[in-house]
Amino acid sequence: MRIRVINPNTTAAMTDKIGTAALHVARPGTEIIAVNPLSGPVSIESHFDEAVAAIGVCEEIRAGEQAGTDAYVIACFGDPGLYAARELTRAPVIGIAEAAFHMASLIATRFSIVTTLGRTGIIAERLLDEYGMAVRCRKVRAAEIPVLELEHNPRAAFERIVAESLRAKAEDNIGAIVLGCGGMANLTDAISAAVGLPVVEGVTAAVALAEAMVSLKLQTSKFGDLDTPPAKAFVGQFSHFSR
Amino acid sequence: MRIRVINPNTTAAMTDKIGTAALHVARPGTEIIAVNPLSGPVSIESHFDEAVAAIGVCEEIRAGEQAGTDAYVIACFGDPGLYAARELTRAPVIGIAEAAFHMASLIATRFSIVTTLGRTGIIAERLLDEYGMAVRCRKVRAAEIPVLELEHNPRAAFERIVAESLRAKAEDNIGAIVLGCGGMANLTDAISAAVGLPVVEGVTAAVALAEAMVSLKLQTSKFGDLDTPPAKAFVGQFSHFSR
Amino acid sequence: MRIRVINPNTTAAMTDKIGTAALHVARPGTEIIAVNPLSGPVSIESHFDEAVAAIGVCEEIRAGEQAGTDAYVIACFGDPGLYAARELTRAPVIGIAEAAFHMASLIATRFSIVTTLGRTGIIAERLLDEYGMAVRCRKVRAAEIPVLELEHNPRAAFERIVAESLRAKAEDNIGAIVLGCGGMANLTDAISAAVGLPVVEGVTAAVALAEAMVSLKLQTSKFGDLDTPPAKAFVGQFSHFSR
Amino acid sequence: MRIRVINPNTTAAMTDKIGTAALHVARPGTEIIAVNPLSGPVSIESHFDEAVAAIGVCEEIRAGEQAGTDAYVIACFGDPGLYAARELTRAPVIGIAEAAFHMASLIATRFSIVTTLGRTGIIAERLLDEYGMAVRCRKVRAAEIPVLELEHNPRAAFERIVAESLRAKAEDNIGAIVLGCGGMANLTDAISAAVGLPVVEGVTAAVALAEAMVSLKLQTSKFGDLDTPPAKAFVGQFSHFSR
Amino acid sequence: MRIRVINPNTTAAMTDKIGTAALHVARPGTEIIAVNPLSGPVSIESHFDEAVAAIGVCEEIRAGEQAGTDAYVIACFGDPGLYAARELTRAPVIGIAEAAFHMASLIATRFSIVTTLGRTGIIAERLLDEYGMAVRCRKVRAAEIPVLELEHNPRAAFERIVAESLRAKAEDNIGAIVLGCGGMANLTDAISAAVGLPVVEGVTAAVALAEAMVSLKLQTSKFGDLDTPPAKAFVGQFSHFSR
Amino acid sequence: MRIRVINPNTTAAMTDKIGTAALHVARPGTEIIAVNPLSGPVSIESHFDEAVAAIGVCEEIRAGEQAGTDAYVIACFGDPGLYAARELTRAPVIGIAEAAFHMASLIATRFSIVTTLGRTGIIAERLLDEYGMAVRCRKVRAAEIPVLELEHNPRAAFERIVAESLRAKAEDNIGAIVLGCGGMANLTDAISAAVGLPVVEGVTAAVALAEAMVSLKLQTSKFGDLDTPPAKAFVGQFSHFSR
Structure with missing residues (x-):
């Protein structure tokens, strides 16, 4: 299975470290894709950093959907963008x-x-x-x-x-x-x-939980508030979110 | 006093309506600046819409700080970006x-x-x-x-x-x-x-509360978690947030 | 607008101080009527003092209703008699x-x-x-x-x-x-x-809130438990409460 | 032992009924003194009625202290004046x-x-x-x-x-x-x-609990917020509460 | 009335002490039967001890039902087996x-x-x-x-x-x-x-409460989850629980 | 890894079914040992059944410790004996x-x-x-x-x-x-x-969680209330619990 571990900040060294830790606990057959957004803060230390990082998380979910992903981990302790991310995929999304x-x-x-x-x-x-x-x-x-x-x-x-x-x-x-x-x-x-x-x-806990959920074929519910967002226009720098 | 009423979505007609409602209850001396972000969703109907709208709210707080603002209202019922917004200003910020x-x-x-x-x-x-x-x-x-x-x-x-x-x-x-x-x-x-x-x-409740807080000279606390975010680099499309 | 600020104890010097503080934050057009009951404790430092003071609060609400009042403030930190007071008027009643x-x-x-x-x-x-x-x-x-x-x-x-x-x-x-x-x-x-x-x-917070509520034309709900009390007889020293 | 069952309203017929019910469950050696205040509402159907009745409850506690009382019951389902009453005595006070x-x-x-x-x-x-x-x-x-x-x-x-x-x-x-x-x-x-x-x-539950507490020699704590109220002046119709 | 005070551990000296304390507060007509299970831990200092002691409590309830009992006290501060015990009798069961x-x-x-x-x-x-x-x-x-x-x-x-x-x-x-x-x-x-x-x-509180409940003729409800357990087979060392 | 799935009731057919379901989601390298106690109720439908079943769960934990076990599942929806079971092992114990x-x-x-x-x-x-x-x-x-x-x-x-x-x-x-x-x-x-x-x-959720915890090398804490129970004597039918 393929788990996309999203470091919500943009510091590649931290992404690497997180990816290594994830790989350390992953099962043999699990592929860990550790990524970080192209845009956002270099670290997350405030509500504001978290709000910005949530966009990066959503971008990485969208990229993950294109690439094929079995489960996602949001690797920042504030779980930024968790519910938004869940709306964007049927795969499980787990905050650390x-x-x-x-x-x-x-x-x-x-x-x-x-x-x-x-x-x-x-x-x-x-x-x-x-x-x-x-x-x-x-x-x-x-x-x-x-x-x-x-x-x-x-x-x-x-x-x-x-x-x-x-x-x-x-x-x-x-x-x-x-x-x-x-x-x-x-x-x-x-x-x-x-x-x-x-x-x-x-991070390690979330990877193991993600593996568990994939084993169980549990997917994010598309009934109720986690359903795919209603299609609509976005404008300006977010126009690529339009559907 | 000047209150910036931020419609977090990008639909100008709704911004106008919100501004009119705000003006309807505002005191004689209160200036209502009804705005919406240049970027974001045309309406907010999901966690994802809300996450994106939070960025627009923060942009509008930053614009408001440049323009001089006594209080802010976030005019979406999910109060998107509320804590982030509070970090960016000493003025009161009130969610509807x-x-x-x-x-x-x-x-x-x-x-x-x-x-x-x-x-x-x-x-x-x-x-x-x-x-x-x-x-x-x-x-x-x-x-x-x-x-x-x-x-x-x-x-x-x-x-x-x-x-x-x-x-x-x-x-x-x-x-x-x-x-x-x-x-x-x-x-x-x-x-x-x-x-x-x-x-x-x-919206009307928040405008009246904002006026009340300005009367009381109550400002967002800069002690603890609502303090100005630590200065840091942002990259990519959010690089203008770097300080 | 006319706000009746009720000091629930009977110490006039404290009433004056509270009235002055209220006036200090009030808007230009706001009339502050600072009052205290004729009967009751000189200070409120116990559940018992508070129970007695609640009667004085209710008396002052009744007096305020005769005089015409747009909002009431109960200026003791225990909010004595708050719900009873709300039953006696359509005007907003706010505890400090x-x-x-x-x-x-x-x-x-x-x-x-x-x-x-x-x-x-x-x-x-x-x-x-x-x-x-x-x-x-x-x-x-x-x-x-x-x-x-x-x-x-x-x-x-x-x-x-x-x-x-x-x-x-x-x-x-x-x-x-x-x-x-x-x-x-x-x-x-x-x-x-x-x-x-x-x-x-x-006290100051409550005055500003009261002004806000009057601006909004928000009044105490007369649906449910805050409705005017059922008319009935009172006896003894409280017979003047009969309706 | 002597239990004072206080009907907080002034309707003697209800006091009698309450007293009878209390007596029905009381132990052989228990004396039930069913009383109601001389002043107050004829029934309790609102926050206001309750606030007024609390004064009557306190008066009856004071009378009970003069008469010698082992425990008190406040026989109205809102438990009006409960904490105030507890301050006025070492005997247990129980709301129904x-x-x-x-x-x-x-x-x-x-x-x-x-x-x-x-x-x-x-x-x-x-x-x-x-x-x-x-x-x-x-x-x-x-x-x-x-x-x-x-x-x-x-x-x-x-x-x-x-x-x-x-x-x-x-x-x-x-x-x-x-x-x-x-x-x-x-x-x-x-x-x-x-x-x-x-x-x-x-009522019956409270009488049995009161008997239990007297058996256990449990008394209202005089440490902390239930201690005897600080001595002070009361004025007007409540001047008899001065100590 | 007869109250069975169950010490859930098997230390007879503690049972005696508990029985003496119970007797000390009991009414003249109350018979205190202080017992402990034949099987179980000598003291209760862990979740495991408590789980084992719960069986002893149930055995003592069953014995009490044979002997005729008006109320039960479970004399260990963890209230082990409380809900199970209540299912086994109509008499009140009180944890200390x-x-x-x-x-x-x-x-x-x-x-x-x-x-x-x-x-x-x-x-x-x-x-x-x-x-x-x-x-x-x-x-x-x-x-x-x-x-x-x-x-x-x-x-x-x-x-x-x-x-x-x-x-x-x-x-x-x-x-x-x-x-x-x-x-x-x-x-x-x-x-x-x-x-x-x-x-x-x-222990003393529970005895007095038990007396109070018996006075009130209050019995454990047999509607809902405290009703007698469905009759069924038990096997092995618990086969005597079969009904 | 070896997971002991404990059906707390004594119905072997249910144990088989539970074991099959567990095996269905288990990873290739996971050995599922589905067991039930020798003693206890044939089904669990009351607090009493649950209290008795908790003993069987503890017996099965003890047996599992002898046999070598990496994690335990308690396969009854009331999670009977969960905390007691955790005291008896360092392996994770998970209620369904x-x-x-x-x-x-x-x-x-x-x-x-x-x-x-x-x-x-x-x-x-x-x-x-x-x-x-x-x-x-x-x-x-x-x-x-x-x-x-x-x-x-x-x-x-x-x-x-x-x-x-x-x-x-x-x-x-x-x-x-x-x-x-x-x-x-x-x-x-x-x-x-x-x-x-x-x-x-x-059952399936717990098996997957158990695998996750073993991957993470997370074990039941032996600090605080889940530590091994204090050694002590048990008497009667539980004397084999003495340590």
Whole structure:
């Protein structure tokens, strides 16, 4: 099967890292197509970045539909454009935040999230509420690392993530850590080893869920709000979306 | 004061109608600038339309910042791009769904929403949850009118909205109706008269709230998640967002 | 328009202060009638004080109806008698707690409340639940100031409020402070300046909301539970309520 | 032990009926003092009636404290003045709505409420939310009987209550009925027999709970928000509340 | 009346202690039958212990039905087997956690729980959610005492419970403590005296509630999910459950 | 990998059917060990049946630990013994209700459940609350089929399930159906074809999730409440649980 892993930001190095992490957990027969949009922000650290990135996600879904795709992963912890993306395809579309929450809830009764910046913690809080997972999460914690520091200064970033995770372990009465950024996808094992707790990371969780859904032949429902959008005109720079 | 009322779709006729409705309730000294993006969908009837429209909303906030603006209204019932927009300005930004919910909750203990299409009802449900208003809303009802029918076939649209509102009045044990589409902004009084219930409409509610906030000198907080987005590069068609 | 701002306690000095704060934000054409009941507690610091004050609120609504009133504000942070008051008039009736919560939610994703006494914090908690705003409020904090200290010892009171607000700013991960007592209505700007965060105060918020609602011709629904109470006999000291 | 059962309205016939029902379930050694305030509404059918009745409840608590009382019951389904009453005494104070909800939750996983008027249903809804019982209650149903019809036209009232209860049994997927008015206290057994479902009535439930709490020596906490109100001046018709 | 107080673990010393505590609050005419299953764990400190203990509870309900029983108490703070037990009898069945929560909510607006082990705190959290009491409980605290230490080392256990309760009093802004283990049933008065707060203990609360329900002739509903289980075959070691 | 699929009831024919359904979706390298306890009820249709079945589930986990197992599935829609089972192993343990809810939430915004008996609907409601999925589920519907009718009278059972699913499709405004019984595992495709909606079935969903978790090396956390139960004595028929 072919899974299109969409890094919603435009930093190719992060796309590569995400693709490598995805491949690491994929089944033998799974083809991982790691992509990022041609247009958009180099990292996602605000509601605005996320809104722009959602367009890139939709473009990549459209490209994926042309290329033939069995499932999609949106590899940013805010799950940008998730519902829009689902409207554009019958294939399953999985956000890495929802994937991580679902998986974490299966191995631990309570978890904490360790994310990059405090300001994006609110996005995680909102997703917890929306996905019904708020009661499972003890605390959203920020290591206060700009996203691209994960690329430019990985050692220091790793240490701050571990330090914050250890605080979570000591203080939060939890059974697992959820990593709150797609850019941490390569660190899962090392963090788990350093912290001594199960660590759930979204990119890998989403790839495994995508494989599971394809096995089950489960596809995005075309009944109700996820049906193909009504055909209509778009104008200006979005005129190519007209149908 | 100057309020920029942003119609997130690109249909100028709807922008005019929204602007007229806004002007109708504005104070003498209030200047209403009704605008719509140059790029985007001609109507908003899906998650995808909403995601694209959010970019147009952000563009219009940026234009408004150049022009000098005291408050913004996002005149689509899904409040597309609301948090992103708030990051881009210190001026208040008000979505018409939240405005309508807040106002309705001040005059009635329970209300129902009458919207256009059933498929967008889920967006209203999600906003009710997010804004803490779910317990106030008895039912989200759809008149099953495509948005542009409000422009092209206003008489028939009006009659279907009234019919659905009368069903709500008869069955839902409510004190008020909330209209679930910015394109209904000119119909408020007529619907209220026909239905015999208070009717809350979001464009007008948001304009009045915006005036109230400017009076109070309340501005979007720049502490926490609504602070100006971190400066960064954007590439491709969004490169003009780089800072 | 004429707005009757009801201080539910009987301390005229506080009524004056509230009236002045209301006038400070009111539009040019707005007449502020600041009143307090003839009977009731000199301050409101308990459920019992609030229950008694609710009668005074209702008396003032009745007086306001005789005098002609376009909107009412209940200027105590527990919103005492709110639903009863709404039954007695078609004019909008706004509690300062609900006004402050609604306004704060439009400028910040999360806020904390700084109130007078810890024992009344529970009233704020209950209103947060009832108005659907619990998720928005990080913490209800008390400066542990008896209400009348705001009159008798304003300097010390101010300093304690600022100190508690600064703790909220440092610890609560918030974008705004909500002041939890009508008696703080004159301190908004000074506290905001001292704390360096947006501060939302309920009396002023409610006046601006009331003006907005009158602009919109929104009136308390007479359908359902807010309809005029069934006519009936009252006996004893409340016999004047018979209809 | 001595339990003061306070009918918050001023209709002596209803007080008698409530007292009789209370006595019917009381233990041998329990003295039931059924009282009603000297001042207030003859029945409680609105938020306003409830606000006024709360004063009468507080007066009766004060009288009960003079007389020596082991526990209080507030015998109106809106639990008017409950928290205020608790501040005024160390004895337990139990509202009949909360008593009925607690008891019903012990014998059935889901119940429906059958109350008098639709307009007071909202009070039951609010209490269900506040007491954490919303998930237990399938539906709040109204027989649309004015409260005093229970006195003046008991046969017709009984039949309407039974009819509505039978609809609840047929449609609501429930295990029990909760009667939503203190004035139905004498009908419990007859309704249960006619409907063929367990019926929980609040006055009797509250008396039994009060006895239980006295057995346990549980008293209203004087730590936190239920502590005796701060001593202060009251003026006008409430000056006798000054301490 | 005859109340069967079931200690779900098999430690007879704890059964005796629970029986004594139950008798201490029972009315003169109440017969307390304190029992424990012949099979099961010697203490309950995990989900697994609880699952096994649920069978013992059901066996004791069956034995109680043979012997004639007016009400049952399940004397373990996880309320193991509660719904199953209710299916097996028309008599009321009360768990000590629910009993304690209900009673605590009647005397204090907020409480904290002091339990034995941190790992069983999650069971209390889940029950708080299920019973609608989560908002009432500020914190679930563990004294980190293995359950049988309450038998073997009562003095040390008492001191740790008091120490944790004093922390709750100092930090949690509460009006009462709920004791989170049936094995603390004999300590209620001593803890309350040492802590200076009302203390609610479940065994005694449940006995008093059971007496109340029997007075009211309230029985477990046989309509809906608590009806007698469908007759069917059981095999193996559970074949005696066949009907 | 080796997945032990535990049918918690003792009907071997159902175990076979479940095993076949599991095998149908399993990856080539996955070994499915379908088992049922030696002791317990022949079907699960009540809280009591579920409590007894939980013991059988634990026995099968213990047997699985001896045999070497990579993941477990509990193949009854009430997820009996789920937390206890998790304590007994490091391997993932997945209930079919949670698996179905998670998967359904990834392909549809709202779903309805079609289960066997109305009386067990309450179990589904409780799990929806506990797993945070209540907002996703529009309605729990019962086809009113005894569980073993699925074995003895499959054609009639199938028709009733389809009929109820069609009602859900027509009335519930949903995007998917969740099948609410492990005994329907073989019917998924046929029901989906007959109803024309995506159908999510728990056994298959859980097997796919289990494979995903094993791929990810995610194991049940041994920190906190899912840690191995404290070693202790069990007596009587459960003495073999002593450690």
